[in-house]
């Protein structure tokens with residue numbers, strides 16, 4: 192994919208400074224040359240639905256951030272009210288055989304890249320973050336969320352089952368008892384509830400403040416040896432990463448089998464209709 196490089200002047204809390212910015216249609220990477228922190232912004236209107244292209248783009252941007260020696264990665268959205276609406280249901284509803292395989296493989300790749308990233312990661316959750324959106328946020332090491340939005344793994348409410356590695360990300364943030372209950376209920380948490388339960392680490396009033404708090408978190412590693420930090424993080428996350436690495440073919444087959452069940456297709460169709468009806472009203 193062609194990626195256009197440009198230098199831009201952007202304002203921030205500490206005043207205007209130069210950032211190196213890489214833009215594709217679906218994500219933007221901006222590296223602050225003062226802090227060395229990269230902001231990875233999802234930009235797929237209308238709701239940052241995670242389709243094949245956005246997932247591939249995310250993975251490519253994560254690799255780019257690791258390659259350019261950034262000091263950390265902040266994941267956020269260009270949409271003022273939606274971080275990500277989760278997986279693009281259109282990829283799973285009446286799917287094309289080859290594309291849906293590529294789609295799930297791209298999701299596995301993006302998760303492995305983000306959850307296993309060697310750089311410190313934080314999510315500035317500047318909007319709603321259901322299902323796959325929550326997966327992205329909980330794959331990061333730190334979360335700052337804006338008020339009056341919702342976050343959670345709502346899969347059971349859609350009649351689908353979150354795979355083990357979705358649960359791994361959730362479990363790396365929440366105590367097992369809370370995670371199990373929330374997943375079984377398909378519960379969406381408001382910002383206040385998420386803060387109370389520990390699903391997010393901090394609340395912020397504005398996106399700028401959220402980005403600043405994420406940067407402060409990443410700054411806490413300034414005096415830590417980066418190799419020791421990265422290896423320590425990888426040791427903590429190795430079991431979950433290795434589990435998916437070693438079972439990704441079976442995981443794909445399980446997904447395909449599940450998604451092709453007539454009852455699942457029917458449920459997804461009804462859910463899509465309800466979303467479209469709601470959007471019209």
Ligand SMILES: CCCCCCCCCC/C=C\CC(=O)SCCNC(=O)CCNC(=O)[C@H](O)C(C)(C)COP(=O)(O)OP(=O)(O)OC[C@H]1O[C@@H](n2cnc3c(N)ncnc32)[C@H](O)[C@@H]1OP(=O)(O)O
Nearest residue numbers: 240276277278279280281319321322323446449466467470
């Ligand atoms: C045993 C183990 C077996 C393993 C089997 C594995 C099975 C699969 C597991 C899959 C795992 C994860 C699933 C997901 O991530 S599914 C997605 C879940 N997401 C949601 O439920 C969110 C749905 N969306 C919303 O709630 C709202 O849209 C919003 C995000 C709160 C935003 O609200 P809004 O009012 O600002 O926007 P709205 O008008 O609702 O939407 C605008 C248009 O976007 C369409 N849309 C919204 N979300 C999605 C989506 N996720 N996919 C596709 N399209 C979406 C919506 O329909 C509107 O479209 P249009 O303008 O009418 O055309």
